[in-house]
Amino acid sequence: MNLSIIQLGKMHLNACIDLDKKSLKGLWTKSQWERELIDPKRICLGVIDLEKKELLGLTSSWLIMDELHITSIAVDPKHQRKGLGKLLMKDLIKRSKSLQINLIHLEVKDTNKKAIALYTSMGFKVIGNRSKFYKDESNALIFTKELNKS
Numbered sequence: 001m002n003l004s005i006i007q008l009g010k011m012h013l014n015a016c017i018d019l020d021k022k023s024l025k026g027l028w029t030k031s032q033w034e035r036e037l038i039d040p041k042r043i044c045l046g047v048i049d050l051e052k053k054e055l056l057g058l059t060s061s062w063l064i065m066d067e068l069h070i071t072s073i074a075v076d077p078k079h080q081r082k083g084l085g086k087l088l089m090k091d092l093i094k095r096s097k098s099l100q101i102n103l104i105h106l107e108v109k110d111t112n113k114k115a116i117a118l119y120t121s122m123g124f125k126v127i128g129n130r131s132k133f134y135k136d137e138s139n140a141l142i143f144t145k146e147l148n149k150s
Ligand SMILES: CC(C)(COP(=O)(O)OP(=O)(O)OC[C@H]1O[C@@H](n2cnc3c(N)ncnc32)[C@H](O)[C@@H]1OP(=O)(O)O)[C@@H](O)C(=O)NCCC(=O)NCCS
Pocket: 023, 024, 071, 072, 073, 074, 075, 076, 079, 080, 081, 082, 083, 084, 085, 086, 087, 108, 112, 113, 114, 115, 117, 118, 119, 121
């Protein structure tokens, strides 16, 4: 596969919505995705199959002063466990360093073993939890990564 990581824009709206449905069970509405894609304080990256012109994975995050809050990461179920999640995270960390970000944080369901394994493999540490954080009342783990320590 010939892959490229790009900053996603409004032209990728439908592809983001499709991937969200497939991998995140429809996390955000169309207008929420539109905002992710146009707000300059948000970083939305995608991994693209250049031959098929297909969006295989994405991650979205918010810039808050010198911190980055990752709000979503998703890889097409057909392409999971091929290193794409790691590729996206590595690129996001590289971009964060060049933007002088000191801390990256995120929340994840405490039952989401795949995502927890991904974040742990990227050097993220659990610093706390939020009880009944999600709509279905499941709990969240809070992960952080300090960039000046890596
Ligand atoms: C979480 C997710 C993004 C990982 O993406 P991925 O491309 O499949 O992950 P990678 O292939 O890059 O794997 C990176 C590491 O994560 C861990 N991992 C990923 N999938 C795993 C699985 N099924 N079981 C155990 N560990 C897993 C491993 O440590 C893996 O490293 P390794 O293959 O060298 O052992 C993907 O599973 C996904 O889209 N899940 C649904 C959406 C979701 O839950 N997003 C997170 C919450 S917002």
